[in-house]
Amino acid sequence: MKGSARIIATGIVVVFVVLAVWGWLALSQRVPEGAEGPWGGVDVTVIEQYAIDAGREAREPFINTDQGDLLLFVFALGGAMGGFVAGYYWRRLIAEKA
């Protein structure tokens, strides 16, 4: 009984994955291309585009870091700090106590 429930549950997930792959390939031609060209984020190509169509535009953020290389800097810094924190706690939790 447990074995069949497990197989059915796993099978349902596999069906979803197969449908997702099919949907991905089938819908790929319909990806809207934003002003920034290919590899644009869905934030711009989907969210902002629908907002503009509805008459609303994104506003300037309170602290605007999207200027020159500043955004690159804060992303790199955020990634480094986040990676350091994750690695530090991973070591404390997993590596030291395993």
Next chain:
Amino acid sequence: MLNKGAHWFRTYIALALVLVVGLLFLYPTPVYAMHIAEGILPANWAAMWYVIAVIFLVIGMRVIRRKTREVRGLMPLLGLAGAAIFLISVFPVPVPVSGSCSHPCGTPLGAILVGPFISTVLGALALLIQALFLAHGGISTWGGNIVSMALVGSFVGFGAFVLLRRFNAPIFMAAFAAGLFGDWATYATTSFVLASALHGSGSLWGMFGAITIAFAPTQLPLGILEGLFTGGVVTLVYRRRPELLSQIIPKAFKPMPSATKGGS
């Protein structure tokens, strides 16, 4: 030794934060960013999503207070889950064939590690940092972004994990489903948040469907990627420190033959 390390860590993180905040305040131009950007939601809708988000944040903070008293060693797990959610949710992943980019959520993983209420709070903090310093999202849209990514991502992911474990699915498969459905549910909710505020005199469900289909070619494969990542991390943590996870969701992490024999 550990205390010395923690002191060093706190000192330098605080110094780095002060430097970053100081630098950021020296600058200000229009930006088009990820999640739902500043100003896209009308004030009444933004306020409604804030109310829903705040209810869950208050419950989440109470759960954190209670769990930190009950579960020894929860704080490092909170730190790990928080950092993971922050990193995963700002990581733009290019999707082949579609030729677009998007980011996973990280909150389904967070929900399995620390529970859905705590994961909601951690997701909200990650979104706040992104809105303030990384031009991702916005303060006015923080509530809507919390509901879609932090709240729905956590609860759907957690629900999928617990449900599959009830059906005796292996740890990896249950965590994979959590990542998969948590990610998709997040973007479905983002579509609903947008459609409900912006459909105007048009059909709400028509706009919801259009936005969901526009997300699909990018988010369908990213959901699979998030599922694989979530499954991998949860399996690894479970094999190394099973007691860590069973403190949060005891029933979902009861030993299974497949897991204990390494077959999960």
